[in-house]
Amino acid sequence: MIKPNRLLVADDDPINRRILVRSxxxxxxxxVEASTGLEALEQALEHLPDLILLDIGxxxxxxxxVCEALKSQPETADRPVIFITSKSQAKDVERAFSVGASDYVTKPMHLQEVKARVSVHLGLRRAKEELRASHLQLLQAQKLESIGQLxxxxxxxxxxxxxxVSDNTRFLEEAFGDLVELLDKITGLVHADxxxxxxxxxxxxxxxxKVADLKYLLEEVPRSLEQSIDGLGRIAEIIRAMKEFSHPGTKEVAPVDIHRAIESTMTVASNEWKYVAAxxxxxAPNLPQVPCALGDLNQxxxxxxxxAAHAIGERISTGDFEKGLITITTREVGEWVEICVSDTGGGIPEExxxxxxxPFFTTKEVGKGTGQGLAMAHSTIVDAHGGSINLQSVLGEGSTFTIRLPFSQGYVGEAA
Ligand SMILES: Nc1ncnc2c1ncn2[C@@H]1O[C@H](COP(=O)(O)OP(=O)(O)OP(=O)(O)O)[C@@H](O)[C@H]1O
Ligand SMILES: [Mg+2]
Incomplete structure (x- = not known):
């Protein structure tokens, strides 16, 4: 059975309240009923009604x-409030909306109208909740998609x-086989009567x-070994970066070596940029660690x-140049660390x-972008870390995104 919606009716006039409640x-x-402002607040917190009908006087x-208090506490902030009142002056209506009301009905009320408005606002609230849930799902899907792509x-x-490394190992195996044959023969000579x-x-x-081509082997074997050691080092580096990039538990705020984080991210993402840019x-030398959630910062x-790589790639496809440049710099600016990511892409039009x-603003085709990246960056940097993110761009020259994060989580100054 579907649970009925719960409404709070707050009115000090018992007759009015009775009529409304019965209908x-x-x-x-x-x-749920209340006859004073204080009681309305207590009932709202205790019963968490889906919608509140509120008298003014x-x-x-x-x-x-009461409405202001309801909107300022997280438990009740999203519950729609409809004022039902005999105060009908424009300034009262305006004040009601400015303190967070969803709607306003003047007395004498028409019960049919009140019920219609209640139903509309309950529907809106449900739609908002569904939207929030699907937005969260979409964010999760986008994260998974970017992990898949990475x-x-x-x-x-x-x-x-x-x-x-595998080709070289096969070559070394063959070379070793030839050398073993040679060694066998040399041993035969050493032991001959x-x-x-x-x-x-x-x-x-x-x-x-001759078969072993000793001169060639003496040159190629060390080279092949060196190349293989390099290759294995590269694989180890990519695996280390991948582990650091997606390390579980990096949602918590902890001191982070920003340079190491940037380098890991560059390595993990190298397939995204290396064909279009350097x-x-x-x-900044001796940059102190910065308190932040590593996983989110990496994202x-x-x-x-x-x-940046997409912007440069677009410019390459129009024949502007063959390879662009992405520059990542860090600086200490007073209480903040500043991270700048600049590109030589086409820039962002003023408008x-x-x-x-x-959220969802994108100029990219379906499959290449969903318009979530910068919205997520903004909420991570500004809302979760108390920092700032800004953008400078010159059309035809490129763009720079500048992030500022406070060195100390307790710092409450304004980021520039
Ligand atoms: N460095 C840049 N140069 C030029 N335009 C940019 C740059 N960064 C962002 N933009 C513009 O801002 C839009 C929004 O960027 P955002 O990262 O939020 O989403 P997206 O890249 O389109 O998709 P997603 O990040 O979800 O894959 C982009 O579609 C692009 O038009
Ligand atoms: Mg993006």
Whole structure:
């Protein structure tokens, strides 16, 4: 059975309240009542009604004050409030909306109208909740998609060195086989009797030396070993970066080595940028650790790098140049660390600069972007870390995104 919606009816006039309550109960709602402002607040907290009908002129705390209090406490902030009142002046209506009311009905009320408005606002609240839930799902899906995309890139990155380490190992195996044959023959000569046929043995050693191509092996084996050690080092580096990038438990705020985080993210994302750009870093020396949630910071840096690479890629496709440049710099600015990600892409047109941080704003085709990256970056940096994120862009020259994070979580100054 579907649970009925619960409404709070707050009115100090018992007759008015009775009429309203009876009519709403008949319509199938569950009702909680209050006759003063204070009681309304207590009932709201205790019963968490889905919607609140509020009179303005009540003893103690009036309706405006009650509405303000309801909107300021997280448990009740999202519950719609409808004022039902005999105060009908424009300034009262305006005040009601300014303290967070969803609607306003003047007395004498028409019960049919009140019920219709209640039903509309309950529907809106449900729709908002559904939207919030699907937004969360979408964020999760987008994160998974970006992890999937990264995983494909990382697989490719690991595959290349694996390929040549494997080729080199096969070559070393063959070379070792030839050398073993040669060694066998040399051992034969060493152990041959004084009067044995050493001339024949020497001739077979000489031909085995030719087969093994000693001169070539002496040059190629060390090179091949060196290349393989490099390749294995590269694989180990990618795996370390991947582990650091997606380390579980990095949602918690803890001191972070920002440079290491940026470098890991660059490595993990290298398949996204290396075909279109070089990355240069210019890091502040002796930068202190910064308190932040590593996993979230990595996501932000990742999105800025991917955005930069896309902007450069677009410019390359129009034939402007063959390879662009992404520059990542860090600086200490008083109480803040500043991280700048600049690109030589086409820049962001003035008319959309205000909108790039909006959720779902994208200029990219389906499959290439969902418009969530900068919205997530904004909420991570500004809402969760008390920092700031700004953008400068010159059309035809490129863009720079500047993040500021406080060195101390307790710092409450304004980020520039
Ligand atoms: N470095 C940049 N250069 C040019 N335009 C940019 C740059 N960064 C962002 N933009 C613009 O801002 C829009 C929003 O960026 P955002 O990262 O939020 O979403 P997206 O990259 O389109 O998609 P998603 O990040 O979800 O894959 C982009 O579609 C692009 O138009
Ligand atoms: Mg993006």
């Amino acid at each position: 709403l109960e008949k319509a199938g709602y569950e009702i 009540m003893p103690g705390r009036n309706g405006f004050e 995983a494909a890139g990382v697989a490719h990155e690991i595959n290349t060195p694996t390929q040549y 004084e009067d044995g046929d050493t001339a024949t043995l020497k001739a077979s050693i000489s031909s085995a030396m 990355i240069e870093t210019d890091f 932000v840096v990742l999105n800025l790098i991917v955005n 959309i600069r205000d909108r790039v941080f909006d």
